[in-house]
Amino acid sequence: MGxxxxxxxxxxxxxxxxxxxxxxxxxxxxxxxxxxECMSYLRAVMAANEYSDRVxxxxxxxxxxxxxxxxxxxxxxxxxxxxxxDLREELEWLNETALEHQKNYQIWHHRNLxxxxxxxxxxxxxFIAQMFKRDAKNYHVWSxxxxxxxxxxxxxxxxxxxxEEMLREDVRNNSAWNHRWxxxxxxxxxxxxxDPEIRxxxxxxxxxxxxxxxxxxxxxxxxxxxxxxxxxPLSGLKAFAEQYASLGRPDSVCSSFALNLxxxxxxxxxxxKEKAGQALDLLASKYDPIRxxxxxxxxxxxxxxxxxxxxxxxx
Amino acid sequence: xxxxxxSAVRVEPRLDKARHIKYWTRCLKTYLPHHYTxxxxxxxxxxxxxxxxxxxxxxxDTASTGPERKDHVNWIYRCQHPDGxxxxxxxxxxxERANETNAQWDPANVPGTYFALACLLILDDDFKRVKRxxxxxxxxxxxxxxxSFGETLVRGQIEGGRDPRxxxxxxxxxxxxxxxxxxxxxxxxxxxxxxxxxxxxxCVRAAEAFDGGIxxxxxxxxxxxxxxxxxxxxxxxxxLNTPDDRTTSNLNAPAAPQSVLGWLVSRQTEFTDPDSSLxxxxxxxxxxxxAQHAEGEHVSSSRGDATKQxxxxxxxxxxxxxxxxxxxxxxxMNGRTNKVADTCYAFWVGASLDILKCSTLSDQxxxxxxxxxxTQHDVLGGFGKFPGDLPDLYHSYLGLAALSLAGSHQVKxxxxxxxxxxxxxxRLPKMWEAWAVEDRTDLS
Numbered sequence: 001m002g003x004x005x006x007x008x009x010x011x012x013x014x015x016x017x018x019x020x021x022x023x024x025x026x027x028x029x030x031x032x033x034x035x036x037e038c039m040s041y042l043r044a045v046m047a048a049n050e051y052s053d054r055v056x057x058x059x060x061x062x063x064x065x066x067x068x069x070x071x072x073x074x075x076x077x078x079x080x081x082x083x084x085x086d087l088r089e090e091l092e093w094l095n096e097t098a099l100e101h102q103k104n105y106q107i108w109h110h111r112n113l114x115x116x117x118x119x120x121x122x123x124x125x126x127f128i129a130q131m132f133k134r135d136a137k138n139y140h141v142w143s144x145x146x147x148x149x150x151x152x153x154x155x156x157x158x159x160x161x162x163x164e165e166m167l168r169e170d171v172r173n174n175s176a177w178n179h180r181w182x183x184x185x186x187x188x189x190x191x192x193x194x195d196p197e198i199r200x201x202x203x204x205x206x207x208x209x210x211x212x213x214x215x216x217x218x219x220x221x222x223x224x225x226x227x228x229x230x231x232x233p234l235s236g237l238k239a240f241a242e243q244y245a246s247l248g249r250p251d252s253v254c255s256s257f258a259l260n261l262x263x264x265x266x267x268x269x270x271x272x273k274e275k276a277g278q279a280l281d282l283l284a285s286k287y288d289p290i291r292x293x294x295x296x297x298x299x300x301x302x303x304x305x306x307x308x309x310x311x312x313x314x315x
Numbered sequence: 316x317x318x319x320x321x322s323a324v325r326v327e328p329r330l331d332k333a334r335h336i337k338y339w340t341r342c343l344k345t346y347l348p349h350h351y352t353x354x355x356x357x358x359x360x361x362x363x364x365x366x367x368x369x370x371x372x373x374x375x376d377t378a379s380t381g382p383e384r385k386d387h388v389n390w391i392y393r394c395q396h397p398d399g400x401x402x403x404x405x406x407x408x409x410x411e412r413a414n415e416t417n418a419q420w421d422p423a424n425v426p427g428t429y430f431a432l433a434c435l436l437i438l439d440d441d442f443k444r445v446k447r448x449x450x451x452x453x454x455x456x457x458x459x460x461x462x463s464f465g466e467t468l469v470r471g472q473i474e475g476g477r478d479p480r481x482x483x484x485x486x487x488x489x490x491x492x493x494x495x496x497x498x499x500x501x502x503x504x505x506x507x508x509x510x511x512x513x514x515x516x517x518c519v520r521a522a523e524a525f526d527g528g529i530x531x532x533x534x535x536x537x538x539x540x541x542x543x544x545x546x547x548x549x550x551x552x553x554x555l556n557t558p559d560d561r562t563t564s565n566l567n568a569p570a571a572p573q574s575v576l577g578w579l580v581s582r583q584t585e586f587t588d589p590d591s592s593l594x595x596x597x598x599x600x601x602x603x604x605x606a607q608h609a610e611g612e613h614v615s616s617s618r619g620d621a622t623k624q625x626x627x628x629x630x631x632x633x634x635x636x637x638x639x640x641x642x643x644x645x646x647x648m649n650g651r652t653n654k655v656a657d658t659c660y661a662f663w664v665g666a667s668l669d670i671l672k673c674s675t676l677s678d679q680x681x682x683x684x685x686x687x688x689x690t691q692h693d694v695l696g697g698f699g700k701f702p703g704d705l706p707d708l709y710h711s712y713l714g715l716a717a718l719s720l721a722g723s724h725q726v727k728x729x730x731x732x733x734x735x736x737x738x739x740x741x742r743l744p745k746m747w748e749a750w751a752v753e754d755r756t757d758l759s
Contacts, residue, residue: 018406021393024386025405026362026434029355030346039355039406046420047412069356071407071420074469101353109476137654143535174652178536181525186534217581217652225525290646294580294676 002037009054015040016047035065046075051082063097067104077113087118095127099134108140112147121152125162136166137175146182159183164205171209177218181225192229199230207240214244214255224261238265247278256288267302277304327680328687330718330725332372334696335711339368340378342708351708358404359394362387363430363437364712367735370437371715371726384438391431392444396423399449403427422467423450425457425475429484432491437739442746447492448502454488455510457481462514478531479522482515483544486551487733494747495553501754516554519545519568526652527578529569539582539650539663542575546670550732557671576673582648582664583677586655587689589701645684648677658690658698658710661717662734669720669731679721686714686721 004010017040020028031039042062045055059076062069080090091114098107115121125148131141149159160183166176184202185192193199203226209219227234244258253259263279266272277299284295296306342365354361366387369375379387394402400423402408407421428450435442457464459473464485466475475481489510493500498509521533522545528537529545549555549568556563558572569575647656648664661682668674689702691714697706698714719729730740 016409016412018404019408019410020390020405022386022389024383025390025393026387027342027351027358027365028346029351029358030349031352031355032349035349035352035355043406043409044412047409047414047417049416066353066355068353069406070403070424070467070474071422071469074474075420105476137651139536139538143532146534172653174654175536178524178534182534185525221526221652229525290583290585290678290681291580291676293678294577297673297676 002033004037004041004058010041013041013044016043018043032065035062038062038065042072046071051079053083055079056083056085060093064100067097067101067106070106073106073110077110080114081117087114090114091118091123091127095130098127098131102131102135102138103140105140108144111144115148116151121148121154124148132166136170136173139175142175142179145179146186149183150186155183155187167209171213172216172218174218177222181222185229193226194230196230199226199232202226210240210244210255210258214258217257220255220257220261234261234265234268237261241265245279247275247282250278250282250286253282253287256283259283259287263298273302273304276302280304327684328691330687330723331691331693331696332725334692334694335715336369336372336374336378336696338692338696338706338711339365339372339374343369343378347708355406356403359391359401359424359427359430359434360403361708362391363434364708366434366437367739368712368715370736370739371719371729373727375437388435388438388440391434391438391440394427394431395444395446396421396453399423399446399451399453400425401428401431403430419470422469423453425454425464425466425481425488426484428454429487432488433733433735433739436491436742437735439742442491445492447750448505448507450488451492451502451507454485455508457485458510458514460514462511462516462518464515476531477518479519479529479541479544479548480531482518483548483551485510486515486548490551490733491743494743494750497553503754512552512554513566515552516549516566516568519549520570523569523571523575527571527574527576528651529575536651537578539579539648539660539667542579543663543667543670545569546575546667547732550670555670558673572671576668576671576676579664579667579671579673580676581652582650582660583646583681584649584656585646586649587647587685587702589655645686645688646678646681647685647689648682655701656685657700658686658717659700659713661686661721662713665717665720666729666731666734674720674731682721683718683723686718690714 004013004015015037017036038058038061042058045058056076056079059072059079062072063076080087091111094107094111094114098104098111101107115124128141128145131138149155160180163176163180163183166173166179170176184198191198193202203223206219206222206226209216210223213219223237224234226232227237241258241262244255245253245262247262259279259282263276263283266276266279269275280295280299284292288295299306347361351361366375369378375384391401394405396402402421403424403426409417409421413421432442432445435445453468456468457473459465459477461477463477464481465473466481468474497512499506500509501507519529522530522535522541524530524535524537526537528539529542530537531541545568546555554567556567556569556572558576560572563570563572647658648660649656650660650663665674665677665682668677686698690698690700690704690710692699692706695706697711699706700710715726716729716734719726720731727736727738729735730737733740
């Protein structure tokens with residue numbers, strides 16, 4: 001006897017078990033009897049379109065066991081709004097649930113709905129900080145944060161400083177770099193890095209990060225993107241790249257990303273293709289051999305011959 | 316570089332095919348353990364992994380009998396929605412208690428429909444029981460004004476994120492049920508409209524990120540899974556730009572195929588241990604960035620002396636070693652910049668490169684070594700997410716699929732765009748031809 005079948009509160013409900021329709025169903029799961037019972041009561045109340053307090057409790061129970069159930073979330077939301085429930089309480093429950101099920105995305109969709117309806121984002125950044133303590137690269141959480149920034153116009157409420165804080169924790173956190181790009185360039189109608197002052201600030205920021213971790217792709221990608229969006233010639237980054245990778249000192253390259261950038265800069269120079277080829281050779285043979293075939297391909301695109309013809313074959 | 320091509324040095328671990336077949340046969344024939352309860356509402360994709368894996372291992376016919384496979388097909392059709400499309404599992408169907416007012420809680424599901432059709436295709440079903448016209452009409456309603464697709468339609472509202480996973484599944488459904496024709500088609504004498512292909516292409520272009528990868532939405536972080544879904548979708552629509560195209564078309568996507576390629580090849584990484592921080596690898600440089608940060612210094616105000624520290628200064632401990640490590644350990648793929656490798660990304664990245672016709676630009680031998688030597692489970696069969704992890708259906712299937720793309724001949728050839736065997740996909744044109752004849756007969 002399960003907990004619903006013995007509970008007088010549920011005695012009026014005839015549970016509705018799932019019908020697999022025949023023998024040998026695919027991907028059948030050895031459910032616990034608790035889940036099986038909960039599911040059959042859920043199916044019964046959904047079939048009756050019941051919106052009640054006991055339904056809210058039941059959906060909590062089911063979501064805890066199967067948070068990926070896509071219609072139970074919609075059903076719960078309808079129920080909450082129908083009963084005009086205190087949405088702050090809902091958020092508190094959601095906090096626990098999200099911390100337990102880090103990878104689930106329905107939770108965040110539901111949170112969107114609730115916070116949108118509340119029309120108030122008080123406390124949200126505090127909760128997000130808790131989530132980031134467990135996983136500072138959680139995709140759902142970063143996406144949710146972007147939504148919050150847009151929905152509540154938080155562009156200038158410490159968001160840039162927040163990215164700095166996250167990068168101070170981990171300068172290789174690419175999610176934080178991406179968020180910075182969004183904060184600087186994602187707001188409708190702002191010039192972003194096309195504004196010379198902002199461009200300089202962002203270049204300085206990324207260059208400082210490279211200084212700490214030269215072999216960190218995120219700030220290099222960021223630098224290139226700033227140059228591109230600001231329509232600044234790549235050659236403007238040449239001196240900087242050469243601090244980390246110089247053809248004159250082929251034995252002391254300290255960033256494969258600098259070397260790659262240098263190759264691109266050289267390729268744009270008059271008579272620079274051969275030198276670009278040398279940079280690509282260094283990548284292929286010494287500093288990034290895992291991508292050897294790609295560096296050879298890039299040479300081919302510059303019209304240069306492959307130095308190791310067997311490269312493509314060995315793959 | 317002779318060392319890299321010396322097969323005596325790079326000893327490739329082998330696929331323990333018998334154990335993999337055993338693993339998948341167990342998944343097919345016995346109940347999945349209760350840990351899968353959280354995936355109850357995703358059963359159709361679990362079903363697809365099981366059937367598709369046994370097909371790749373060429374064991375579908377030996378793992379089950381003809382009558383059993385008929386039951387499998389019946390179960391998939393049991394999940395078909397009366398108004399077109401498929402459910403993910405029978406759990407939303409109210410059976411005798413179904414009525415107009417509770418129909419809202421029992422919608423067809425876009426990924427559920429893609430996986431159901433793919434499963435039927437692999438099981439060599441003839442699609443005769445598929446409600447084709449209803450399905451395509453429903454599919455058209457699953458697209459939003461902005462071109463993106465949702466997951467379910469509930470009371471006229473498209474639910475689910477603006478997510479290329481749904482778009483990819485939608486293009487797969489369209490491909491299987493319509494063939495390669497675009498625009499309005501006639502089905503049983505009735506017109507069925509196409510969905511907004513241009514709108515979907517625009518969505519993909521808008522989500523290309525500043526560093527070359529593709530995200531689910533504009534400004535979100537690019538991700539290999541979303542990159543695959545986006546490329547796969549436009550490829551199925553015949554609207555793909557590849558790096559080798561002399562000119563890229565504004566009507567196609569991605570807008571910057573060279574950047575996407577650069578981002579994809581950057582996903583290959585030697586970092587395979589999720590418990591060791593990436594930072595340890597860079598300790599050689601003599602810089603401990605976190606230690607500096609811990610002292611409260613600001614990124615833009617402090618600068619290490621790393622410029623003077625080459626990453627591979629001492630060939631004795633760096634270059635030679637790292638190449639040697641590579642030979643032993645292999646190198647997998649990560650899903651985002653600066654993350655560790657994970658079995659499933661060997662597929663998402665490998666398949667994306669394959670779609671762009673650039674699969675040899677990664678080190679496929681290193682991918683095979685990573686999968687076979689690190690994440691293959693040597694007792695249970697299957698693949699785990701990280702080295703030493705227990706296998707699960709998702710990673711076990713995508714590991715096999717990735718292995719096929721990386722050139723292993725121990726599994727059947729994979730069609731990267733649809734993530735099933737080439738063999739299975741080749742059955743489609745015959746079905747399209749049969750439908751064309753039927754539809755012509757209807758019109759006359």
